[in-house]
Amino acid sequence: MSTSERSSAFHTEPLFSELPKPSQTPVTVVSPMMAMPPTLTPKQILVHHSADDWEEFIYEWVIALKEAEYVDVVRMGGSNDRGADIAAFLTQRKTDGPWHCFQCKHYDKAIGAATAYPEILKIHSAIAERQYRVLPERYVFVAPKVGASFIQLLAKPSTLRAGFFEWAEKNAAKLTQEYSEGPLDRALDLARQSDFSRFEAGNLDKILKQHATTPHHVRRFGSPLPDRPARLPAPAEHAPEEARYIQQLLDVYYEKWGCPPTSPDAAHAHPKAGRNLQRQREAFYRAEQLRIFARDSVPPGTFESLQNAVYSGVAEVEEDDFDTGYDRLKAVLAAARTMQLGTNVLLQVVDPDDRKGICHQLANDDRLTWVQEKL
Template sequence: MSTSERSSAFHAEPLFSELPKPSQAPVTVVSPMMALPPTLTPKQILVHHSADDWEEFIYEWVVALKEAEYVDVVRMGGSNDRGADIAAFLTPRKTDDVWHCFQCKHYDKAIAPATAYPEILKIHSAVAEQQYQVLPERYMFVAPKVGGSLIQLLAKPSALRTGFFDWAEKNKTRLVQEYAGGALDRALGLARQSEFSRFEAGNLDKILAQHATTPQHVKRFGVPLPDRPASLAAPPEHAPEEARYIQQLLDVYFEKWGCSPASPDAARAHPTAGRNLQRQREAFYRAEQLRIFARDSVPAGTFESLQDSVYSGVAEVEEDDFDTGYTRLKAVLAAARDMQLGTNVLLQVVDPDDRKGICHQLANDDRLHWVQEEL
């Protein structure tokens, strides 16, 4: 058969018989207006903060600073803040001794020298008038945007000093009225003796990186929780803080298998009770690790709220009639594993063993009981 014949034969007899084409569902194209908006970065969120929210954010950051061992940090902002929005004290003598000042500025535009000069005058006047005993060792302007001209001046204290006194001279008529009774001369006299190297501007990228180590970061910016550390095995020996929930389990094992409730040794020696006890202890320590993780990663009270949610979900189960404490224990743990827990931010990292462990934390606090004939 020639090539042309083979070709004709191929086209004459198709390999597949023609079938009706299946109907295709219409393709739905999501309108740009219906698509989810892009997630804002923490830096973009800060731009939209109010002045009060910005000051609160800076306060959270200063409190968490590890490089300075502050004995206290206070918010002093307001219409009469005397040149300091946030003060951080390095000694119990507070502003009578070494302290740091953080001046919060939240404007649509980048702050410039014209923003800084009045604040520099204000802090010198506060000290000259003995509202503070000494000038702050460090004085930091913190703003979402700091202009290049101000950054350059802060990098060269001698130029900052010159610019400040030039500004004061040009605005002397107004400043004399604002700082009356010789207050202007006293403030400028102190400024002439002052080290302008104390003035600086905060770096927002560095501030955000440090704030990310605080429990407030997740709530403020809605970012995912940090990775949770790998769980550690329960220690071989029972710790004193385990006493109550362990005793409750020993009572279960005594009722179920006759193991002596006076010591964990009898339960450990029992083939089933021993394995069960070990699993419950692993779950308890898993929940304890979650509690510590929460303390360092989310606002105070978040973990306690999760505990309350678990308790609310299992309390009705615990109150049911059961033949033994063992069946009650199993039913409560199963309910905790399967229940819906709402919107607590820790649910991002909670696993079934955490839920079981929280039940044992509740038993440790006598909020849950397994063997109830004496209650």
């Protein structure tokens, strides 16, 4: 074989001939979808509310002030609200006595004097025409956005008054057509005697801080629940509201260890029954603390929904055949500790003893029974 033939026979391509040049190397880009989406703040969420949702939010806020300031709060909104979307009463005389008015406005742009003047005329007209007996002591414009110049104007009641009458004079023809001459004159006469310091704008930061104390805040904004109060021990003395679930436990201990079924003291004195009874009472009171926490932190019905979810999960376990009520009790509590409970917002703060305690709440209502008659 010649040199040229050997060269041809053993010729191979360069080892790295198929690799791309450095400039051709593909680049992997992480998709933005892999990142967590930004969380909207409550202010940003409110901007996207509808007008009705905004009024409901303000109503929830004013309700939060009720215990400290008001005897009642009502929604008056509608096409004929006469300048009062939400009325808060300081006495049982309602709008015949001192009251506060909250006027809800939800626009894309910040509200200003042009929005306020028609409402100021409307509330004076409502009083002049005896729709309401007296002017509200406070008249609060509440909007997601309030113009800086309007805030400054509200800080100068005399300037606000002058601007209002300039607006009324400039729009006299249109207003006369809307109100008719007599009612318009009466409304403006009342406004001339009125104290314009009653008009103000709500501070959204303050409103949100106060709204956060209501049970509605978590639902509306998806915010984390507040921390639960420190755990308290079960009181030494049995309370009357414990009677039924305690009796159910005494029935268990009588069947299991022969403890007298009418004597909690005897159960407490028993080396095994006593420890068990103490644990069950601690769990019951833990669940009671959760119930009170829920009352103050989440919308009505949330805790009851959690109770129903626990019941739904353990009811079939409770219906099974067991040799003793003690076996049934243990099986139900074990199921409650591990079962899936859906998406209830309270699950953020629920612990295993809450689940056990809810079972005892259900037993307290005779929805669960430990010692059952054998059929």
